[in-house]
Amino acid sequence: MVSTLRSTMNGTGNPGSQSALRKLNEQRIVETLTSGPATQAELARQTGLSTATVSNIVKVLQDANVVATEPTTSSGRRALRVRLNSNSAVAVGIDFGRRHLRVVLANLAYEVLAEESMSLPLGHRADVSISAAVEVLDRLLLEAGVRREDIVGVGAGIPGPIDHRSGTVVQGAILPEWVGFHILARLEDRLALPVFVDNDANLGALSEVTWGPHSGVGNLVFVKIGSGIGAGLILNGAPFYGHVGITGEIGHATIAEHGLVCRCGNRGCLETVASTTIMGELLGRGEPEPLGPDEIVRRARAGSAAALRVLDDAGLAVGRALAAVANLINPEVIVIGGPLADLGEQLLDPIRRGLLRHAVPVIGETTALTMSALGARAEVLGAAALVFQNADIAHHA
Amino acid sequence: MVSTLRSTMNGTGNPGSQSALRKLNEQRIVETLTSGPATQAELARQTGLSTATVSNIVKVLQDANVVATEPTTSSGRRALRVRLNSNSAVAVGIDFGRRHLRVVLANLAYEVLAEESMSLPLGHRADVSISAAVEVLDRLLLEAGVRREDIVGVGAGIPGPIDHRSGTVVQGAILPEWVGFHILARLEDRLALPVFVDNDANLGALSEVTWGPHSGVGNLVFVKIGSGIGAGLILNGAPFYGHVGITGEIGHATIAEHGLVCRCGNRGCLETVASTTIMGELLGRGEPEPLGPDEIVRRARAGSAAALRVLDDAGLAVGRALAAVANLINPEVIVIGGPLADLGEQLLDPIRRGLLRHAVPVIGETTALTMSALGARAEVLGAAALVFQNADIAHHA
Structure with a gap:
């Protein structure tokens, strides 16, 4: 971070x-x-x-x-x-996605004062996102009647690991347009406000222990299953960032030794068998284009045998990777988020089977597994929480 | 713990x-x-x-x-x-092994005042170990001229995970004689001193950041490769215990989906391909009995092709499991300990290849991998350090 x-x-x-x-x-x-x-x-x-x-x-x-x-x-x-x-201290949360932008204003009582989300074209440049965010923020401030001087800071989430040492998105990230881009400096230039940046999965984890139902939980893992797969860690009550700031990279756990080549350069990573991208490709064979996450959810709900089988295989693989996570850090709760979260038990069930099959029994039995209740807002709410956790609330004015 | x-x-x-x-x-x-x-x-x-x-x-x-x-x-x-x-505050460290017992007296300056180790028969009862430890401790106090009232506490390490909730060794542990045994209460009864208990791999990690050369390191993983394989974690400068106290169980990472059945009840765990037990069995085929760790080390040093191949396969598997660990928690240093540590590069090399092959590149490149310099004393020295970290030094007398 x-x-x-x-x-x-x-x-x-x-x-x-x-x-x-x-x-x-x-x-x-x-x-x-x-x-x-x-x-x-x-x-x-x-x-x-x-x-x-x-x-x-x-x-x-x-x-x-x-x-x-x-x-x-x-x-x-x-x-x-x-x-x-x-309302004397307001945080701005921004969630930069591959195809979307989401901005929220939140107050100290963890109430949302205003929010807006918009679609952006796949592969858009980082500067396009930032300009759009600046515009949306101005609109939300007007709408909510919040003064600029009441903003204590801006939290921003991006779907890629950030190297602490350089403050830039690392190579091989899901957002190639952002690699090497110094998002913190660029946002501070444009906004003239204190900025805090983090990876989207880390923010998802933070949102679960601040906005979500898990506020008393000291050790929690948030897993985002999307076009990439990543985890955010809350350890001893605080986000955990490790040595250079790149943690929770469970998307690159080796699942199939001789499987597909992954964008990280390895083979058979979890992402190559369980991301929404690979699911969409598998289900879209013979169709004009790969399926998006919404269509995967729709078909699974309609009972499509192919969709259910693909979800089952993906869920088992995610569960197997999570067993290694649970064996290592013994979390109290694992929360699954991302665009498939609406599937509920249909996705949780195979993940749970994979977890129980591969975890040390006492760990499998004591780890709660649940879907995120925050849906697509988890990351942007976490970005706002990041501000309250890090900004100097008593001395911002 | x-x-x-x-x-x-x-x-x-x-x-x-x-x-x-x-x-x-x-x-x-x-x-x-x-x-x-x-x-x-x-x-x-x-x-x-x-x-x-x-x-x-x-x-x-x-x-x-x-x-x-x-x-x-x-x-x-x-x-x-x-x-x-x-010498006004002395810690006792005890390392309970499957076949050995080791006791050390250390002072606040992290100097060893006296130590003793002894062999015990495989499968001995927990009470036998404890009685032996009590005897050895009395002998060491006499030898070093340390008064009982200067002891601030006793740290004890055992080769098995301990469930915080019950304070007992969990089922499936490497020491079946200790399962369900309440070691803390039993030691306090016998010694009438404050006792602190932890898993051996956790103590190895603690010894590396207290006695060892890694005292400035905030995020470190210590891996013990022995008849079992386990890891101890130092995160943000302190031992990490998770939700119920069972962390670092990398010996049960699934490496071969349809491999051998493991004592934990799963299949193809790292322990079934890389423990000293399986190495000794593989190398001992056709010989009267399986090879012990010392003999594995001797043959590898003598250049035995079979020993080197078995070590290479085991090292690659350990490296693959460590890649998942590094991808998740991004440690600064991974230290390898246990009875094969004397092999140095002969074992480190395949572990490093496995780590680099399976880790996200930036993580593989930024994680230092090294052999423990503390050898067979890592656990017992960590047990003494555990006392200084937890006992009330200023108010013990």
Whole structure:
């Protein structure tokens, strides 16, 4: 993740520092307030922080207009009730896809203020996406009545691994038009706002533990099955980026030693047997063109034997790759996302069989497997969450 | 890891708490002092802590007799020099093997004060190991002149995954005599000391970033190739345990879909093609009994074509499994340990070829692969390090 170059690393690189601790505690209080107003005493109880610490942080947040306070009584005693000025801090999420662009405005309470998505031609240049995103953002700000100075940052997701060291998309990515492109610098130039960039599968994982139903989960894997296959990891409660920022590349697990040649240069990778691209090609033989994901979903729902068989084979292969993932990092939950997520059990069932067949029994039995409830919005919501996790909320104005 | 039930979890579960922070800062100062005495100002500079924090912690450590101070001058000004009373806090490391027992006494400066190893019959009962460990420990304390009250804790490693929820070794482990056995409770009963238990591969990983040459490495994988194959993970600078405590089970990655049946109940697992057990069986055909690891090493060094071919096939399979590991978590370093580690390049070479063949190119190129420099002592030294990482050094007496 490129954003780590400027903010996450500062936080996690020196986790014992006083400033990192203060930021963490600020985030905790803001998170607690997203479920409703609370007195300072309640905040102390719910966060485990001392009342003195809570009181100091509330003051800082109040000065930044992030929270408002009002006198109240609690058990007959005078107290201070704190509530979030949710719209005082707004995050922009942008999801750059191969054929689409999606932009969302979200507030501190994790409410969507405005959103828009549009189609883009396959193979469009990176600059085309960025210009379109800038235009859409201006429109959404007007529509939602959000002032530019209330934006704390912009999160951007792209469907390709990003090398931390250079801040660019690596060779062999699903978006060849973006390879070597320094998306962070380009977006900051165009938007004049703090920008945080991440891979789409990492953002899907982040959305599941922020917007999604898995907010208490410390170890979660999000798998995006699309024209590429990638995973995002939440480990010990935080996105995990490894040594150079390229993690979750399960699409390139070897499934068939002498299988098809993959765009990464290897053979028989999971992507060559389970991506929506290969499924569409297999099902589209004899038809004018390969099937898109929507048509695969339609045929499977209509009970097409060929579609069900292709999904079964793909699901088993994904499950086998996920067994190796589960054996290694023992997640609590694996969430499946991407354009086939609407299939539900029709896709989950073969994935589950593959997982149970290949995982160490105790791991297979203790790993929950589920479809994403966020659908096509997972990545863009994760991009907005990335901003709240990394931007300096109390000091943006 | 069972120890997390009592200490690590308290630390990492609430990383923003004041007490967790104080403990982390204490550990930092102790670690800094292991490279020699320093003034309080130097400690502040080297740890990044404020001089007030350093001064408070030094006082606490002095009260606990962990450090001693003496007046000195620095740049003409009066200062306080702090040095470690290394032997005031001693850790016991115990490595329980299938056929061996190894015990070590180590001090805060990561110096070995005494150690002993012994052979045990294959298939011996867990209680036999524990009784032997208690006897050896008494002997070592006498030999090194260490008082029982200076022991801050006992770390124990066993070659099998431990389920956090029950604190017992899980079914299918390499040590069937230990399955379901509550090692932590039994050791605490016998020793009347704080005990921390972990899997042997996890301890190997910990030893590489504490005793070994990789102390600055945040993301490291230690692979033990023995009669079983397992990995230990250091992620973001700390041992990683996942949801129920069973991580790094790469020995059960499926390599040959229709291969041999594995003790875990699956087929074609890495262990069925690359453990020292299967190598010894393959090379021992027509001989009175299977070859042990030492004999495999001897024949490979003598240039036996069969031994070299078996090592080549095993190494390629290990490399292929490690490619999936590297693609997923992108470690900086992978260290190979276990009884074949003395082979060096003879084993590393095929592992490297397998890794490069199957990893995403940028990941294969950026992952360092090396043999462990700690040899057969990796696990027992990691067990001692586990104590210093988890025990309450400043308050043990």
